[in-house]
Amino acid sequence: MIQVCLLKDGQVVSGGEELLSQEGRKWVDVQQPTEEEMSRVAERFGLHKLAVEDCLHLDQRPKLEEYPNHQFIVLQGFTTASKDVCDLTLHEHHFFLAQEWLISVHELPFVGFEAVLKRVKEDPKATLERGTDFVLYMLSDGLVDAQFPILDAFSDELEDLEIAIFDKVDKAQLQRIFAMKRMLVTFRRVLSPQRDVVGQLSRRGITNISDKSTLYFRDVYDHLVRLYEQIDAGRDIVGNVIDGYLSMVANKTNDITKQLTIFSTLFLPLSFIVGFFGQNFEALSTRGFYYAMWATIIGFPVALVLWFKHKQWL
Incomplete structure (x- = not known):
């Protein structure tokens, strides 16, 4: 499904594919892309075929690639499908960035995306008029900020699990500890390269990224650093909880x-x-x-x- 936000005479006009051919600064969002839809978008904006191929095949690594007339950016994030903090759903977002247009491609709906879309429609002067790179900032910021509640819930559950272990040892607790450890490994695998990508966007001199926008991307980079620190702290705590579990089992055996x-x-x-x-x-x-x-x-x-x-x- 293709959705277009076109800036025209200071107002945002939203609609479908019919707006692709019109002139003006625009944001094109493609959800659940098909090969036919991506071919039409690629032909209209001159997208490189290698980048288009990546959009049709998920599980790409977070990256930033330079092409003759645009940049291709891959960012990822997670949501929880249930109350179980280890039940993660990966959201992979692909972006094509040029001076006058931004194309976002993703398979799954995302809460942060809806908030950005509403903001662009309600206040085009503070969003789309500031540049397509600023819209990219808002999308990446929403994607990154959605990770904090997940890690906060993870820390709370880990603390409760630690208390329960010293109360009474159970075999199910060890299975849960290793499930949470695997969850942290998944987070680290995604956020580690993503921190480098956003770090590149926060530097001056990057094509299609204005100096004013680099300040905002620096804020996203700081958020990723905080997330990375939380992951490292969580890994240490998980190791301590495992040691505590083994100590309690050894004490019980003794x-x-x-x-x-x-x-x-x-x-x-x-x-x-x-x-x-x-x-x-x-x-x-x-x-x-x-x-x-x-x-x-x-x-x-x-x-x-x-x-x-x-x-x-x-």
């Missing part, structure tokens, strides 16, 4: 081993005593030896328990 050892220690001398006094000696059938046997059987374990408590083994 506690069980200690209890079994104590029971074995109590019954070992009793087995000896019963075996010794159970011998078929005539002298052992007297009343004195009978009382001595029961006194030893009862008294020896009691003495061992008191000794264990004195040593703080119980």
